[in-house]
Amino acid sequence: SHPVSLGNDQAGRIGDAAARVEDDRLLTGAGCFLDDIRSIDGLPLLHACFVRSAHPHARLGTVDVSAALELPGVVAVLTGQDLAERVLPVYADMVQPGYARTRRDVLVRDKVRFVGDSIALCVARDPYEALDASELVQADLDPLPAIAWIDDALAEGAPLVHDAAAGNRVFQSGFATDGFEAAHRAAPLHLREEFRTGRIACVSMEPRGCIAHYDAASGHLRFWSSTQVPHILRTCLAEHLAMDEAHVTVLVPDVGGGFGGKTTVYPDEIAVAAAAILLGQPVKWVQDRYDDLLTTSQARDHRYRVEAGFDEQGRLLSVDVDLAVNVGAYPMLPFGSSLEANGAPRNIPGPYALRNFRYETQAVLSNTCGIGAYRGVAAPLACFVMEGLMERIAARLGMDPAEVRRRNLVTDFPYVNAMGLTYDDGCFVPALDRALELIDYVGFRAMQAAQPPAARVRRGLGLAVFTEQTGMGRARYKARGLLRISGHEGARVALERDGMVTVFVSQVSQGQGHQTAFAQIAADVLALPLADVRIVAGDTSRTPSGTGTFASRGMVLTGGAVFEAASVLKQRLAALAARALECGPEQLEFADGLARRIDNPACAVDFAELARRHDREQPGIPCSVEAEHDIPGIRLASGVHAVTVRVDLDTGTVEIDDYVVIHDCGRMINPVMVDGQIQGAVVQGIGEVLQEQFSYARDGTPLSVSLLDYHLPRASALRGMVIEPMHSEEGGKVFKGVGESGTIGAVPALANAIADALSALGVRPAQLPLDPATLSGLIRQAEGR
Ligand code: SMO
Secondary structure (H helix, E strand, O other): OOOOEOOOOOOOOOOOOEOOOOHHHHHOOOOOEHHHOOEEOOEEOEEEEEEEOOOOOEEEEEEEOHHHHHOOOEEEEEEHHHHHOOOOOEOOOOOOOOEOOOOEOOOOOOEEOOOOOEEEEEEEOOHHHHHHHHOOOEEEEEEOOOOOOHHHHHOOOOOOOOOOOHHHEEEEEEEEOOOHHHHHHHOOEEEEEEEEOOEEEOOOOOOOEEEEEEEOOOOEEEEEEOOOOHHHHHHHHHHHOOOOHHHEEEEOOEOOOOOOOOOOEOHHHHHHHHHHHHHOOOEEEEOOHHHHHHHOOEEEOEEEEEEEEEOOOOOEEEEEEEEEEEEEOOOEEOOEOHHHHHHHHHOOOOOEOOOEEEEEEEEEEOOOOOEOOOOOOOHHHHHHHHHHHHHHHHHHHOOOHHHHHHHHEOOOOOEEOOOOOEEOOOOHHHHHHHHHHHOOHHHHHHHHHOOOOOOOEEEEEEEEEEEEEEOOOHHHHHHOOOOOOOOOEEEEEEEOOOOOEEEEEOOOOOOOOHHHHHHHHHHHHHOOOHHHEEEEOOEOOOOOOOOOOOOOOHHHHHHHHHHHHHHHHHHHHHHHHHHHHOOOHHHEEEEOOEEEEOOOOOOEEEHHHHHHHHHHHOOOOOEEEEEEEOOOOOEEEEEEEEEEEEEEOOOOOEEEEEEEEEEEOEOOOOHHHHHHHHHHHHHHHHHHHHOOOOOEOOOOOEOOOOOOOOOOOOHHHOOOOEEEEOOOOOHHHOEOOOOOHHHHHHHHHHHHHHHHHOHHHOOOOOEOOOOHHHHHHHHHHHOOO
16 A cells, blocks of 8 residues: 655655665575574584473483483583583562562473473584484483363362462462442443453464574673574573673574564573583574474463443443463563563553453463463453453444444543553544444445345454553563563664764564664654665674563664664764854754755765764764663554454354454554554464464373464465554654554454354354364354254
8 A cells, every 4th residue: 555665765764665675685585594504603503402391291300311422423412400500590580479489490300391391402413413312312201290271270289380389370460440349330231251362372484593602712602593682682691601791692693583482581592502601612503393383482371251340321331350371381581471461451441441440360370381472462362352342242232333432432632541551642433433434334234234144154344442552661661570671772873984874773673674664763864865874783792782672662662762863963963064064053954865054055065074074073983872762651552453254154264355454553664564564463363363273182282283283374364454544643743663553453353253243143252263163163052053
């Protein structure tokens, strides 16, 4: 919907549909991903492979590595005992009451707690020798009873995953607005529902991997990783290896997707670094898809028990939520186990004017892979619950579900929600109305009502209105007790001697297009062609420090830092130019790569001349400005999704017909990239609803360890979508995050569309995923077959 400008060096301002700078390189195979690194400092790499537990829960006895060590090419086999003296265990601490501190050894020492837990690390000359060696390690495992499902984990007398977490409860928290109970009881009508959601695997195209090289002479560790959080990784490596952080450099090459799975610092990375230190040679580890599916942090797996109070006019008066999240065997570093359990309820109020709100939330351990971030984190499910409530209220009252939403949406800003969070701006009702218009709501309802009652393919329309708390900085992470998540981001903008501008940014890209987006911000501020701005990222020794690329915070915080640094640099350059052009800085303008006099545009200097003048005035001193950026609250992104589907009652399959997205991400930096973020995120949401499910058997056996068993959406999932931006006047002045909003809207909208298609059968699903087997079962049950 936005024409991309190619080869026009003027296209590169904030808001331009500039072609992505990095795509030539990435699309022609010239990218350099972790596995493309074949040697370090001319040294060949050693290759590592982990021995993963095949038992979900077992006491570990002796680990016999002798057969593995005899294989040709094998250099070392490390066990938990070998690392015990050198590496500190992982605690993933969190400063919040209700958090139980559990220990994770980097290689297991006492017992394994999920299928995939790490028992040993084999290092060999090539990756195949390392893999062969891993199969020869004999671990003495004494099986214990295991639990994988949330109800089993919470049952009286359930086996404990960690002794430190009584009842398997690793995190508990709650909140209630003043006078909640009385207000809730006073509501004229109530409804109750239990919502359950499946477990998601992150499945980035490039699995995880790292290379560690320790230089004994200097005591310096260089660590290459496919990560979303280079600075946090550096801190965690130093901490667990008992090194000074100044002696650790994290380097991030091109990264092929993260989606949250690479926000975790894994014990794998610490173990590989320890191996490199012990062996004095660079060690590389790259996982395969099997290892990725077994061990990369998973997501979702929630159970909500919800009671809502409302009135005959469809006004939502109160919501009481009891949430339990199955967080697997270990809290993930650095987020702990609270990411979903703590985050989901905070997203429940969303765009609705809900005044009476209570929640109890808990994170529950099980013998499964740990839970971490995945696109949208807790918000898609919080929104699934809230949008599910809107549909149920409408059904109970015989009202139109769009009208029920309209009656409950926040309309006056700034608005302070039930948890005290300020929404600066929004346009929820106009966005809803526009979505209804584009999906032809009235026409669809008429066509739907005219469906023959006996039709075996039934049509449905689903809506979702959502908010997303984007751009979280220091204060928000502190409020959540996540002290390792500093929340800050930085940028340094430097004028080079040749007149080019280099922007050093704290964050790394996983493919989002940072090289273009950050360059557009600097190019806009300095009125330079996009090609004159270069982005440097992914080297903690050269870039300002920061937190990481996640939670839709990149453009708000790092983008904000680039904007600030470039603006201050511009003032300095204006002072330089004013001296050169013999006028006051206020008599200058920056345009077309020049600083020029407004009264006489022929009187101008270019950036190369400014660089020369700077060097003459301050020889040897870099002409650069560094800025850190933070916001105290959040940037509230929001939107409305509307989708129509056909559900086949005989097969339980779902076809998507039309898909409409109205979104508010504030001031857009590049509308084509915004569309791309939304398209990808919507498709991930579709996968989450229709087919993605990482299943564990009740005894903890993983059942989805290949992409034959874990069903990703295909290109055929969606024929296309209409995406339209919309924001209030205030909202259009600021950057808001957009990376996750597509998933947050898609999950509830599509689930509601399917429920709508089935409404005539009297069945209203309250679970995810709604894959063909699940839907067929629900339909058969409803039809009494
Ligand atoms: S799930 Mo994202 O990397 O916050």
